Amino acid sequence: MASSLTKDSASTPGFEKTFFGHPRGLATLFLTEMWERFSYYGMRALLPLYLIAPGGMGMSPATATAIYSVYLSLVYLLAMPGGWFGDRVWGPRKTVAIAGGVIMLGHLTLALPSEGTFFAGLGLVALGSGLLKANISTMVGQLYEGPDDPRRDGGFTLFYVGINLGAFAAPLIIGTVGENVNWHLGFALAALGMALGLAQFLIGTRHLNPASSVVPKPLSAAEKASTLRKGLFWLVVAVVVYGGLVVTGTYTLNWALVPITLAGLIIPVMVLARIKRDKELTTAEQSKVSGYIWFFVAAALFWMIYDQGGSTLAIFGESSTRTVILGFDFPVSWYQSVNPVIVMALAPVVAWIWLALNRRGKEPSTVVKFASGLFLIGVSFFVFLIPLTMAGDGAKVAAWWMVAIYFVQTVGELCLSPVGLSITTKMAPVKYGSQMMGVWFLAVTAGDCTTGLLSIAGVDLNKTGIVGLQAALAVLAGIALWMYRKRVKELMGDVK
Helix, strand or coil, X not given: CHHHCCHHHHCCCCCCCEXXXXXXXXXXXHHHHHHHHHHHHHHHHHHHHHHHCCCCCCCCHHHHHHHHHHHHHHHHHCHHHHHHHHHHCCCHHHHHHHHHHHHHHHHHHHCCCCHHHHHHHHHHHHHHHHHHHHHHHHHHHHCCCCCCCCCHHHHHHHHHHHHHHHHHHHHHHHHHHHHHCCHHHHHHHHHHHHHHHHHHHHHHHHHCXXXXXXXXXXXXXXXXXXXXXXXXXXXHHHHHHHHHHHHCCCCCCHHHHHHXXXXXXXXXXXXXXXXXXXXXXXXXXXHHXXXXXXXXXXXXXXXXXXXXXXXXXXXXXXXXXECEECCEECXXXXXXXXXHHHHHHHHHHHHHHHHHHHHCCCCCCHHHHHHHHHHHHHHHXXXXXXXXXXXXXCCCEECHHHHHHHHHHHHHHHHHHHHHXXXXXXXXXXXXXXXXXXHHHXXXXXXXXXXXXXXXXXXXXXCHHHHHHHHHHHHHHHHHHHHCHHHHHHHCCCCC
């Protein structure tokens, strides 16, 4: 396999080794992401349940959904400045190492039994996750010989297996301890997972592309000073405003939730508009950005529904399903392991199918894959309507309904998410390397912020009318994207 690599790559220590036919560095990033996702998804599986539990925060389902959605949106919103730090300040490799430490500290803070430390911990985990997400994906892309390397999509799919291996184990371990032993001990286990991930990343960095240590466009001294001044200014503004609200007794949770949700909808539009207006981009890059907007909108709608698997569906599972399969009673948080185990079962199959079809010249285009994912996420909520209606009189439905919904969502996810990561690295203008990965994650922010705003406004997302409306919107959007596939492919230029 080493002979197929470039001379520069082959000379990199450890680079000639392979991981399932891929560069050896993929194993390092695979394991780093696996442990980071173990910590993240373990905490996430506990979050909505802890927020509504009498022994936890004792909040209403609507408030819990709003906090959960806003937290997720903040994680992905911070991926944009995380990418910026990778591009302009530390380089991807150093940024990921620092991010791991911040995430570990955040989970340790969550483990402290106090409402104040709980929200501080959420903020630290969100900050660390934002720093890590865009940069680790960029390093995966750097392992390959450019956008046309036929192993690239398969590599991102294997990387996705690492994500889901951690996500599968987390609810089974962290969820069980959190629900059955102690909520905060569960959060502490999440910190241990991130510590393991950080340790193996530092040990395995020698297998990464040397480019991952390079700062692509370092800040000048003047830019550093200007950035610091602006950061301090907005920090002072935030302290004064929120300090005043607390002192006057007018502060409520919505003072934090509403600004974040609005920012999560406005910032993605502003970022895409700024990139589109950049006169330094070539005509070909401008066209690719225009094509990328189609994928961005499709992804935002997809994630709006998909991420409700951890809030709307999880709360429905807690209140309206029988948590018994084949006579075995399990914690509600275990539902969150259904999606990753299906991903691990199907991802290698899907990767093989894409390669087999590619060899025959019949692989579906990226646009068709996206349209299929959007269509299927809509279908999953049409399936959700069945148990939702059955439980309308207070009856509890079989756990298999939840499995069926997650199965349809997972098939849609495999059509859209790994391909979305790959297409982002392919279509990114050179000037916006790591930052474009942040833009991809802003699509998740936009989708989750929409859910958050609906919850803050008091909309019951477990009502059949709302679920049906979202299902219909996604199905129609998938059909529309498929109908305009030729136009989008034209905008993509030489990207296949």
